[in-house]
Amino acid sequence: MKNPIENLNKVFESRIRLGVMSALMVNEEMNFNDLKQLLEVTDGNLATHLNMLEENSYIKVHKGFIGKKTNTTYSVTKAGEKSFKNHLNALEKMIHNIE
């Protein structure tokens, strides 16, 4: 038997970062508030996780406006997409080994 977790990515161990990535894979881009409401987290907590994803270059931030209101959006980078898919693959292998 082979180590079932060796290809899992530490960064995606967190439920919230998993949720952010998952949402951004489906949505192209989302802003702070949408993510906050979707994942039901506090500002500070979300900001921390977004920071960690950005520091790993898995997402990128775009500060813009809607009319005159600030609107910060987040989207996955190429690297983020690659790493996340890799992680999902590892999860899938683990799951299929079981079912």
Next chain:
Amino acid sequence: MKNPIENLNKVFESRIRLGVMSALMVNEEMNFNDLKQLLEVTDGNLATHLNMLEENSYIKVHKGFIGKKTNTTYSVTKAGEKSFKNHLNALEKMIHNIE
């Protein structure tokens, strides 16, 4: 869009506990050393994670012998199986939403 992480189980957020459960779903029972080698973790670390799984009644411990040598084995409980499958389902839904 619905919160993609609301059905994920906090206990299974950890890579190592995920690995333990995954191994025990496939193997019926495994002992301390087999798990340790499979998951490539230190004694203390593994013991802690096994404890947490046991406290949640997701695994049960059986202290036995092979000949005269002690042999502690671990296996998933019904509750553990149910909760873990639930978690995997939530993961699968998340993944399929993406791919």
Next chain:
DNA sequence: TTATTAACTTTGTATTACAAAGTACTTTTT
């Protein structure tokens, strides 16, 4: 009798998670 193995527990440190409050800037409401 010394060394080794199994399965831990204890100790200590570093990292992480999270909530809550604070901040800066703008916009809407009164």
Next chain:
DNA sequence: AAAAAGTACTTTGTAATACAAAGTTAATAA
């Protein structure tokens, strides 16, 4: 014009986790 509210944070503080390393106990093998 003043007050309230919204956006997107940062800061602060605390509690929980993760993990390695060393210590422990009891048995067995050399």
